[in-house]
Amino acid sequence: MPAFEYEALDAAGKRNRGFLTADSExxxxxxxxxxxxxxxxxxxxxxxxLRKAGGRTASKALSKRELMLVTRQLASLIDAGMPVEEAVGLVAGQVDSQAMRRVLTDLRSRVMEGERLSDAMAA
Known part of the structure; x- marks a missing residue:
């Protein structure tokens, strides 16, 4: 199922951005x-x-060091008892890399939609 990036307003008028999967726009x-x-x-x-076109995905463009640091941060937060989706959202808000932020935002969306963390990370 394709992934879509969105920008939307909530009932209070706050702007929200994120990713979701759906059959169509x-x-x-x-x-x-x-x-x-x-x-x-x-x-x-x-x-x-990019994946459909056979190009590099955002996750493949990330450095190993960047992935290691983010993984350690997530592990520490989750081990401390923070819910997975909150931990991913917190780390996403702290990273400097736009590519890493997109990967983490997509990961959080997938987890919030009910996917297991391991499955969401493998996607």
Whole structure:
């Protein structure tokens, strides 16, 4: 199922950004409305488009050092008892790399949709 990047407003008018998987852009917009969000922008995620084209995904473009640091941060937070989706969101908000932020945002979305962390990381 393709991944979509979105920008939407919640009921309070706060701007939200993230990723979700859906069969089509129309289905993605429908899902956002179901979550009580007003979609402003919905587009196929860049990493998904690159994967379909046979290009490098964002996760392959990340350095091993960057992956190691983020993995250690996540492990520490989760071991301390923080829920997985909160830990991923916290780390995503702290990284400098736009590519890593996108990977973590996608990971968090997948976990929030019910995927196991290991499955979401393998995607």
């Amino acid at each position: 129309i289905a993605a917009r429908r899902e956002l409305r179901r979550r009580q969000l007003s979609p402003l922008k919905v587009a196929r995620a860049a990493s998904d488009a």
